[in-house]
Amino acid sequence: MYNQQVREANSKMQEKGMHVDSYGTLNEVLVNLFRDVLEIEEKSLATSHFRDLTNNDMHVIEAIGIEEPKNMSAIAKLLSVTVGTLTIAMNSLVKKGYVTRERGKTDRRVVFISLSEKGRAAYEHHAAFHREMIQSISERLTKDELDALTKALTCLNQWFREKEKIRRNE
DSSP states (O other), X not given: OHHHXXXXXXXXXXXXXXXXXXXXXXXXXXXXXXXXXXXXXXXXXXXXXXXXXOHHHHHHHXXXXXXXXXXXXXXXXXXXOOHHHHHHXXXXXXXXXXXXXXXXXXOTTOEEEEEOHHHHHHHHHHHHHHHHHHHHHHHHXXXXXXXXXXXXXXXXXXXXXXXXXXXXXX
């Protein structure tokens, strides 16, 4: 089955004028890229100030953001997780001092989440990592190459989102 899929992918790539070995190269680059981004991102968090944060914690902090407080449902939707799953992560972040919870003034059932000063510092540290990554890529590519990369990554992102939608509906 896998070999048939590789042959079909190679055939489609040949139709577009790409070399057959592009499939293997692209596959290897993507697999390594996903692994490396997670690993390097985690190592960048492992500073003395944020040693207690996981990548998952950082993604929750990023989803909360530094703007207006958000309710749990909004954050869960951004992360594509259930509110129950988010609650577990949120309890940990509150305990670690990165997040604060506040009941709504008009509806006490609603809980608003925002970052504490410690959470904002972690958010800014992580944002700096992303800025450095994007700046490094931007400096090495022409405008046309950057446009092509953006288009390719947007297509890849759409593919993942479609797969996730299908998975959730099964």
